[in-house]
């Protein structure tokens with residue numbers, strides 16, 4: 215099912231949590247909403263779910279207006295970080311819950327529910343655990359059961375809000391691969407909230423980067439990494455060195471004037487040049503389009519050399535990765551040429 219969000223705004227008192235947000239999730243797509251705390255990810259997810267309602271704007275599913283439709287009528291599966299299972303029910307009863315509470319005329323026969331639960335236990339790879347109670351499961355197993363419960367109603371859309379937030383790093387990693395497989399097998403449209411960029415990059419078909427109630431960029435993991443639309447996206451996703459520049463007539467003067475770089479976008483005035491640590495190469499003295507830095511520390515990591523460095527006129531310490539054989543010592547001034555950079 216495709217989801218369209220058009221010009222959604224949501225205010226809490228005088229505070230704007232969502233500011234004219236528009237977004238489209240394609241049929242079968244896995245979208246990640248990524249952004250810092252307070253950027254509006256959960257509010258957007260809740261609005262799509264029908265658990266919260268926008269002050270302005272429209273939500274539609276497959277072209278059909280859903281803006282005023284309550285959550286229960288949207289056929290959505292949810293998994294939340296703290297959406298606890300029912301403690302007094304077994305795993306199987308938890309999974310069956312959404313079906314057993316249906317009105318009699320909509321409720322599947324008991325045998326059909328049993329078969330469905332068995333299928334879902336297979337899908338989440340816990341076929342033997344149907345009779346256990348939630349307290350007898352690990353955190354990761356509980357979240358898998360929560361997902362099976364969400365899938366039992368055969369939702370048209372799956373919404374997950376930091377579902378792995380409370381789990382430790384290794385379990386999170388395992389569950390990620392597993393969630394992606396389930397998404398692919400079921401063919402559902404999935405929208406996933408996270409503030410963990412690694413999780414978003416690994417899981418999603420497209421990432422929606424949010425900040426301050428607005429969308430900064432929507433793009434594939436490759437796009438948001440290689441072609442960030444804004445300085446915020448560039449520094450939020452992956453590591454970036456940020457050099458203040460003054461832009462004039464197709465050149466950008468770095469720091470206090472030690473070097474200039476080409477500015478293909480031909481901006482004017484104050485800006486910032488972003489270059490990722492591994493997007494530089496060492497240049498020979500006198501070469502153009504390179505900037506001098508003083509080496510503060512050097513450390514070998516596998517086959518590369520990680521430097522921290524400083525530059526006159528740049529307040530922040532800088533980080534670069536060069537090939538391991540690069541000749542230099544702490545205290546040297548070296549010239550670096552950015553192979554790839556962006557000026558904002």
Ligand SMILES: Nc1ncnc2c1ncn2[C@@H]1O[C@H](COP(=O)(O)OP(=O)(O)OP(=O)(O)O)[C@@H](O)[C@H]1O
Pocket residue numbers: 226229230231249250251252253254255256257258409
């Ligand atoms: N019911 C509410 N009443 C008042 N303010 C709210 C309410 N819900 C959310 N907000 C505010 O709206 C902003 C966005 O909140 P939201 O939960 O959508 O952010 P988020 O990006 O999901 O953050 P986090 O990663 O911390 O969950 C926050 O500043 C939050 O304090």
